[in-house]
Amino acid sequence: MSVSIRHPLLLLLLLTDGVGADLSSPPLQPLSELEVTPSCSLERLCDTTTDLESRLAEVTARLDRLQRRMDSRLGETEPIPPYSAAVRDCSDLPAGSASGVHLLRPELGRPVPAYCDLTSAGGGWTLLLRRADIRPRRDFYLGWHEYKWGFGELDAEFWWGLENLWRLTSLLDRRYELRVDLEDFDGGRRHALYQGFRISSEEDGYRLSAENYTGDAGDSLSYHVGQRFSTKDRDHDSHGVKECANIFKGGWWYKSCFKSNLNGQYLSGETPPKSYGVVWDEWLGINYSLKMVEMKIRPTKKL
Known part of the structure; x- marks a missing residue:
């Protein structure tokens, strides 16, 4: 992801000593030291212009390197939002946006990266979870801290984070639907759709709310409501x-x-009778581990 010079904070970081070894190029000569007077020759003016262009290219390259470092540290640095604060979920992205990772601001505070599915079933979906046959395998047997803040890679397997999910679904002026897309190891696909999806705050344990199932996968979530x-x-x-x-x-x-x-x-299809896999019981039973799963939400009502 490239970054323009509109971001003066990044430019300031680049010109200090604490950016990192990979960005430790010689410091730029201050522009004030480049003497350009009305009496200078055309040749010298051309040389100065060339020098400025070279320095601008160097600054841009440094910005790109710094942005790549920031992108690689998901959740550890505060990203710079490319859109306005009005992009609270993926349904707010400008028309013509492509599916992929975008920055959202569910409420006032730090913007968060999210994967947006802008094509499936009308688009506008913010992904909460992806499980798929991707190596290396991502470990999902993790603790409260990891599930609270999210883990994984947004273009691979990931869990977006309970805190992000609470911030999004607690918006008073929006109501969300949840779509669960499922795929087995024979290429079969099903889905489940729920209305009124939200979770409560951490103080309440991120309690689950969802209702009014429709779809062809069977209802395996209502059992967990509350x-x-x-x-x-x-x-x-x-x-x-x-x-x-x-x-x-x-x-x-x-x-x-x-x-x-x-x-x-993450297992492969039929599993021993221990139910350890990625399971949606009402479709293929409790002892079948699915190949692919996505959970995603979008608003059904904006007040």
Whole structure:
């Protein structure tokens, strides 16, 4: 991603000593030292112009290198939004935008990168989760901190983050629908659609709300409605004995324990009768691990 010189903060960083070894080129000569007077010759003026163009190209190259470093540290640096703060979810992107990673600002605060699906079923979708046959495998058996803030690569397997999801679905002037796209290892595809999707704050355990299922995959999410999110280090399930997240190696709105487990272990098709995989029970059963899963949301109503 290239960055223009509209961003003076980046330019200032480039001209200091703390940018990093890979950007430690010799400092630029101050422009004030380039003497250009009315009496200078045409040849000298041309040389000065060439020198300025060379220095501008060097600054642009440094900006590009710094932006690549920023892009590689997802969640660790504050990205610079290419669009206005009005882009709260992917449905707000300008017409003609391409599917891929964009910067959103769900509310006042730091903008966050998200993957936008702008083609499927009318487009406008903000992705929350992707599981797919991509190597190296991404470990989803992680703790509360990782599920809160998100992990993975937005163009590969990832979990967007419960905090981002709460910030987005808690907007008072929008209501969201959730679409779950599923694919098996034989090329079969199904989907499930839910209205009124949102989650509560961390203080309430990121409790799940969704209703009015439609689709052809079967309803494997309504069982989990009202549940708080559980991870291997924070047990919120309703099982009296088991800790579902530790048994089934994932993070989810476990109840006692699940009808769906989209953050389970990535396996291949039929699995041993332990239900450890990426599961949507109402389609292929609890012992079938799916090849591909995407969870995505878009607003159905903007007040």
